[in-house]
Amino acid sequence: MQFSTPKYLIILAGPTAVGKTSLSVQLARELGTEIISADSRQIFRELNIGTAKPDAVELAAVPHHFINSHTISESYSAGDFERDVLRLLEKLFLKYDYVVLTGGSGFYIKAVSEGLDDLPSPLPRLRQQLTGRLHHEGLSVLQNEISQFDPVFAASTEFLNAQRVIRALEVYHTTGMPISSFQRQKQSARPFHQIQIALDRDRAELYRRIDDRMDTMLKAGLVQEARDLISFRSHHALQTVGYKEVYGYLDGEYDEAEMEKLLKQNSRRYAKRQLTWFRHQGNFHWFHADNLDGVLRYIQDEINSHKKK
Secondary structure: OOOOOEEEEEEEEEEOOOOOHHHHHHHHHHOOOEEEOOOOOEEEEOHHHHHOOOOHHHHHOOEEOOOOOOOOOOOOOHHHHHHHHHHHHHHHHHOOOOOEEEEOOOOHHHHHHOOOHHHHHOOHHHHHHHHHHHHHHHHHHHHHHHHHHHHHHHHHHHHOHOOOOOHHHHHHHHHHOOOOHHHOOOOOOOOOOOOEEEEEEHHHHHHHHHHHHHHHHHHHHHHHHHHOOHOOOOOOOHHHOHHHHHHHHHHOOOOOOHHHHHHHHHHHHHHHHHHHHHOOOOOOOOEOOOOOHHHHHHHHHHHHHHHHO
């Protein structure tokens, strides 16, 4: 679809707990538009405490999409997200010149901004076998296997996503080649301009915010939420940081103090991986997470630059 006037997708990315939600709400209000969430877990309505969704005030301030949009019993992939977001953007760009896409799921952002890689179909029954291994052996065993033949994938945030780990193993066992070798060389054409912005903070400050967020989640009932969802624990969304540590505790692998330590430690490591991902993907311009004025000036500069071309 082509539009009669230029349209801009403002992509606001960054690590967990950096402050994306707050700034995206302020930005969307300044631009008079809506927000699309690019978070692979916040789409599930059953996952609330462990996914740090926008609160009721933030959701009421600006229309949000892909928050609580699906149930954990559904299968939903980055490919589904790409398709659904592009369809939604066709509608939103009839109303707005700008739309904000925000989140920390790098693969979801990449799906919308560039399109997904063309990957080979897996061997018959291979996915079922790998899913069984995930359930019985755990994600770390599959991650260790991938690390031996695909260090590029192992350094990405996708390495922490159970679904993407299974896909990477499918590709390798089907073709004998790592999934990173199938990286798309040319991104898909999009009928809108993209302005890519990433947020950061001083590392000590970011880690303190992560620790505080974990304390808040635990007080809010994270352990009980994980217990209520235990029948879905093999779902990729529950094999991620924030839930897998709780299941280790519930399985008796360690005590509550160790669970808390692992939640904070693994969340900090995840944030570090996210920062690495966004620094090596796309064309992100970096800002401190409190610098709304700087972000707005940059967006205006980018728009003026596009108009001159």
